[in-house]
Amino acid sequence: MTICNDMTLAAIEPDAGLAAALKLDRAGVIGEIRRSGMKGRGGAGFPTGVKWNLAAAAQGDRKFIVCNADEGEPGTFKDRVILTEWPGRVFEGMTIAGYAVGATEGILYLRGEYAYLRHGLEQCLAKRREEHLLGNDICGKTGFGFDVRIHMGAGAYVCGEETALIESLEGRRGEARNRPPFPVNTGLGGMPTIVNNVETFAWATAILARGADWFKAIGTEQSTGPKMLSVSGDVERPGVYEFPLGTPIREVLRAAGGEDAKAVVVGGASGQCVPANRFARTVSYEDVATGGAVIVFGPGRNMLDVAENFLEFFVDESCGQCTPCRIGNVKLLEGVRRLKRGECSTQQLRELRALGETMRVASKCGLGQSSPNAFLSIIEHFRREIPSRVPVTVEA
Ligand SMILES: Cc1cc2nc3c(=O)[nH]c(=O)nc-3n(C[C@H](O)[C@H](O)[C@H](O)COP(=O)(O)O)c2cc1C
Numbered sequence: 001m002t003i004c005n006d007m008t009l010a011a012i013e014p015d016a017g018l019a020a021a022l023k024l025d026r027a028g029v030i031g032e033i034r035r036s037g038m039k040g041r042g043g044a045g046f047p048t049g050v051k052w053n054l055a056a057a058a059q060g061d062r063k064f065i066v067c068n069a070d071e072g073e074p075g076t077f078k079d080r081v082i083l084t085e086w087p088g089r090v091f092e093g094m095t096i097a098g099y100a101v102g103a104t105e106g107i108l109y110l111r112g113e114y115a116y117l118r119h120g121l122e123q124c125l126a127k128r129r130e131e132h133l134l135g136n137d138i139c140g141k142t143g144f145g146f147d148v149r150i151h152m153g154a155g156a157y158v159c160g161e162e163t164a165l166i167e168s169l170e171g172r173r174g175e176a177r178n179r180p181p182f183p184v185n186t187g188l189g190g191m192p193t194i195v196n197n198v199e200t201f202a203w204a205t206a207i208l209a210r211g212a213d214w215f216k217a218i219g220t221e222q223s224t225g226p227k228m229l230s231v232s233g234d235v236e237r238p239g240v241y242e243f244p245l246g247t248p249i250r251e252v253l254r255a256a257g258g259e260d261a262k263a264v265v266v267g268g269a270s271g272q273c274v275p276a277n278r279f280a281r282t283v284s285y286e287d288v289a290t291g292g293a294v295i296v297f298g299p300g301r302n303m304l305d306v307a308e309n310f311l312e313f314f315v316d317e318s319c320g321q322c323t324p325c326r327i328g329n330v331k332l333l334e335g336v337r338r339l340k341r342g343e344c345s346t347q348q349l350r351e352l353r354a355l356g357e358t359m360r361v362a363s364k365c366g367l368g369q370s371s372p373n374a375f376l377s378i379i380e381h382f383r384r385e386i387p388s389r390v391p392v393t394v395e396a
Pocket residue numbers: 039040041042043044045046048068069070071072073157158159160161162163195196197198200365366367
């Protein structure tokens with residue numbers, strides 16, 4: 001997959017972040033990450049420094065650093081590019097996190113479909129061990145030991161959710177746990193565990209190498225730093241782009257050659273649909289948040305087809321633990337199909353919307369909480385497309 005514009009990440013000197021971190025004490029490293037304001041790059045946007053601080057303060061005989069490389073969100077492929085182009089940067093970030101929170105064990109949870117990357121990643125790990133960037137007394141720092149192993153996922157989307165991922169790591173079926181307790185206190189094997197996205201670890205190295213002030217100067221006050229975006233769909237130049245957070249959607253489309261788009265779904269199948277008259281909105285945590293997917297739909301696309309496609313995905317991927325998600329996604333899919341056939345009354349449409357809202361608040365994990373997003377935003381913004389298909393009579 002093409003790297004489409006200049007990447008700040010590519011310009012950061014390898015292992016400069018680790019060297020800088022080891023000159024600080026643990027609190028100093030966490031302080032720098034906190035000051036940078038970085039929020040997690042995997043989608044939920046939790047402040048990374050706060051997470052690391054909680055894990056550092058948590059009590060446990062062992063602590064774990066888990067890199068979430070499950071990347072199952074439809075339309076997202078930037079983690080694959082990072083793992084292909086700069087795997088050392090990800091392991092460096094995990095090592096910095098291990099130093100900061102007092103963990104000695106790291107695990108890269110790799111999406112099953114990315115098995116072909118494993119050989120290269122193992123080679124990178126072996127080289128880092130030879131260079132004393134992993135193992136005991138890393139970079140000559142007496143007493144600091146850390147190593148990473150790779151654990152393969154088996155292709156379930158829900159295993160990207162951090163507690164389902166931990167269940168899977170423990171050898172069980174990947175199902176989300178109740179939270180609290182959170183993994184920072186009670187994670188893998190009941191021990192304090194940090195789960196961060198691939199890109200989050202990569203940027204952590206840049207923050208240590210260049211300083212929190214450098215990172216904060218990019219983006220907006222609430223959304224600091226650069227962000228990798230996977231741009232796909234009806235564009236001339238699909239691929240991975242790096243933009244400062246706060247960049248208007250229109251600018252992303254201009255760079256990728258998708259100016260005539262009818263809509264963009266930001267955040268993948270669980271994200272929201274933004275119509276052309278709102279392309280001034282920005283990719284940021286305070287406006288349109290995303291773990292990295294930007295899927296572009298040209299003028300010829302039927303947005304109900306898009307909603308149907310996404311809902312088919314969620315019906316397949318729901319783990320089935322809780323009713324709002326297990327049944328709700330099936331009902332929304334049936335509803336979209338009725339809308340497409342022109343068999344849905346306005347009352348039924350209202351009920352579908354209410355069902356989607358209920359799923360958002362009543363589902364157990366982020367899968368069911370976010371699966372109605374695209375459907376709800378499509379029927380909100382493309383309402384005019386629906387009446388031509390829907391007899392707007394209320395059923396008796
Ligand atoms: C259904 C579902 C799938 C997810 N998939 C991923 C994923 O593939 N990669 C990822 O980093 N986070 C994923 N997440 C978010 C994780 O639960 C978690 O918030 C994230 O790994 C934390 O890392 P960050 O703070 O660095 O973003 C997913 C969440 C849900 C609900």
